[in-house]
Amino acid sequence: MNFEEVKHIAKLARLDFEKEELLSLQKELSLILDYINKLKEVDVKGVEPYCYSSLLKNVFREDKAFFKNNEIKKDLLDLAPEKTDSFVKVKSVFK
Amino acid sequence: MRYSIKKIAQGLSNKEFSCKELVEDYLETIAKKDKNINSYLSLFSDKALKQAEEIDKLEKKPSFLTGVPLAVKDNILVKGEVSTAGSRILENYRAPYSATAVRKLEKLQAIILGKTNLDEFACGSSGEHSAFGSTKNPLNCEYVPGGSSSGSAAAVSADMACFALGSDTAGSIRLPASFCNVVGFKPSYGAISRYGLIALASSLDQIGIIANSVEDIEIVFEAVRGKDRFDSTSLEVEEAKAKGKGKALKDLVIGLPKEFFTKGIDKEILELVENRIKDLQAQGIKFKELEMPHLQYGVACYYIIMPAELSSNLARYDGIKYGSSKQANGLIDGYFKTRGGFFGEEIKRRIMLGTYVLSSGYYDAYYLRALRVRSKIVRDFEQSFQKVDFILSPTAPFLPFKLGQKVNDPVSMYLSDLLTVPANLAGLPAISLPAGKIDELPAGIQLIAPALKDKALLSTAKQIEKIWTQ
Secondary structure, X not given: OOHHHHHHHHHHOOOOOOHHHHXXXXXXHHHHXXXXXXXXXXXXXXXXXXXXXXXXXXXXXXXXXOXXXXXXXXXXXXXXXXXXXXXXXXXXXXX | OOOOHHHHHHHHHOXXXXXXXHHHHHHHHHHHHHHHHOOEEEEOHHHHHHHHHHHHHOOOOOOOOOOOEEEEEOOXXXXXXXXXXXXXXXXXXXXOOOOHHHHHHHHOOOEEEEEEOOOHHHOOOOOOOOOOOOOOOOOOOOEOOOOOOHHHHHHHHOOOOOEEEEEOOOOOOHHHXXXXXXXXXXXXXXOOOOOXXXXXXXXXXXXXXXXXXXXXXXXXXXXXXOOEOOEOOOOOOOOOXXXXXXXOHHHOEEEEEHHHOOOOOOHHHHHHHHHHHHHHHHOOOEEEEEOOOOHHHHHHXXXXXXXXXXXXXXXXXXXXXXXXXXXXXXXXXXXXXXXHHHOOHHHHHHHHHHHHHHOOOOOHHHHHHHHHHHHHHHHHHHHHOOOOOEEEEEOOOOOOOEOOOOOOOHHHHHHHHOOOHHHHHOOOXXXXXXXXXXXXXXXXXXXXXXXXXXXXXXXXXXXXXXXHHO
C-alpha cells in the first residue's frame, strides 16, 4: 500500500490523521495485508460465498412500530449532540 | 469462588445470609481489589443495594437467579446507564433501552453490579485497547486478562461478580476466560439475542456468559437464550436428547483437528492438553484425529470479514445522532474531526482495513474470497461432525502475556484468535474450560459442538469439568 492509497482510504473512511499516523498506518496495514494474502493459497473455484448461516430464515413482520408511547422518542432525541425542538440538528452542507 | 448460583439460591431461601449482605460482600471485594484490576467501568452500588433490600422482603424468590449479582460487559445496554463500549466516542452515551439478555435477567431480579471494561468496541485480545485503561489479570497483575471481555472475565475470576455477560466475535469470551482461569461460553450464532449489543461484526457477534462453573453457565443460558422479535437472526437451540444428562462418556467420540495441534502453539500448552485428554480417555471417551485443512485460514479470513463489517457498522458514529461530537466547519469536516478525534488507534486501523478491502477494485480479491474461504471452513466442520460429537483444542495458542508485550505488534496480537475464531466463522457453540496451570499461569481447553447443540455441549462440558477437577 503506498502513501497516496492510505491517504485516499482515510478520506473514504472519514478519519482525520496526522501525517506521522498515516505513515505508521501504511506500514501496519501492509503487514496485515501480507498476512491475509495467505488466503490466495486456497482454491475457491466453484465455492459459493458464505452469506448467512443456513439455519436462518427470513423473518417478516407488519410495517408497524413496536413502541407505541413517545417516551423512547424523547430518550433517543435527547442523545443527539445538537437539536432544535424535536429535530436532530445536522451541520451545514453548503456554505 | 465463594458462591455458585445454587449456593446463593439456597443461602437466600434458607436465610443463611440476606441478599443485602451478599451484595455488600461483593461490593467490598470490588472496593478492595478493583483499584488494581480495573475491571469495572461503572458501578451501580446504591441501585444494587436497594434492589437487594427489596428482594429480602420477598416471601418467595421468583427464580434461581433472583438476587444473584452479575456484571455486564460495557458494550451491552442497560437502560438508563452509560454504555461506553470502551470508547471515547460513547463516553457519555446513556442507553435508552436494555439489551434483551439484560432485560431477561432484570425480570428474574438478578442484580447488576456494574458494567465491565473491554477493548474498544470489543476489538482486541488483551484488554489493552480500552480507552479507559487496561484491565489486569487478577491472577497476576503484570499480565493481561485477555480480551475483549477483559473486565467480565477478571471480575468473575476475582469474585467481584458471580457471573458476567460478555460478547464473542472471534474468541472475546473464551480467550479471557482461559487467561483468567474461569469458564467462558459462546453459544451458537443467534442463540442469545443480539438486541442491545453494540455491533462490531454482525455476522460473527454473539453474546455469551462467563462464570466459575459450567453449571452456573447452564442456568444463565437457560434464562437469557431464545428467539427474540427484536433480533431476526435469533433462534431456538435443540433440546439435549436425554434431559439433564449428556451422552454417556463411553459413547462419546471427540475430534482432534491436526491443524489445532501444530506449530504456532506453545509446547507446554500442547503437553497440558495431552495430559487432560489422557484423563478423559481413562473414563472411556474415544478420540479421533481429524483433518480440517482450512482452519489455518481462519484468522486471515476474519481480518477481512470483520473489518469490512466493522467499518460499515461504525459509520453510524457521525457526531450527529448520538455519541461524542466535535465542533467543525460544516458536515464533512465534522465527520473527520469527530471520528478522527474519538476513535482509538486499533479501531481506526480496523476501519481503514475494512474500507480498503471493500473499496472498488479490491472487493473480489479480498472480501468475496474471504466469504468463499469461510464456506470452506464451514464445510470442514460439517464433515468432521459426521465423524465426531465434539471437537477439542487448546483455547489459546499461548499463555497470558505481559501487559505491553504485544500491543505494538497487531499481527502477533491477532493470532491470539487462531483457535477460537473458526467457531465464530461457522456460527458454532464453543466453551473454554480451565485445564490447569503452567508456571502459575492458567490455560484453557476449548470444546466446539455442531450448530444448535448448545445444551448437549454444556452437559458434556459439565461431565468433563468434573473429571478434570477431581
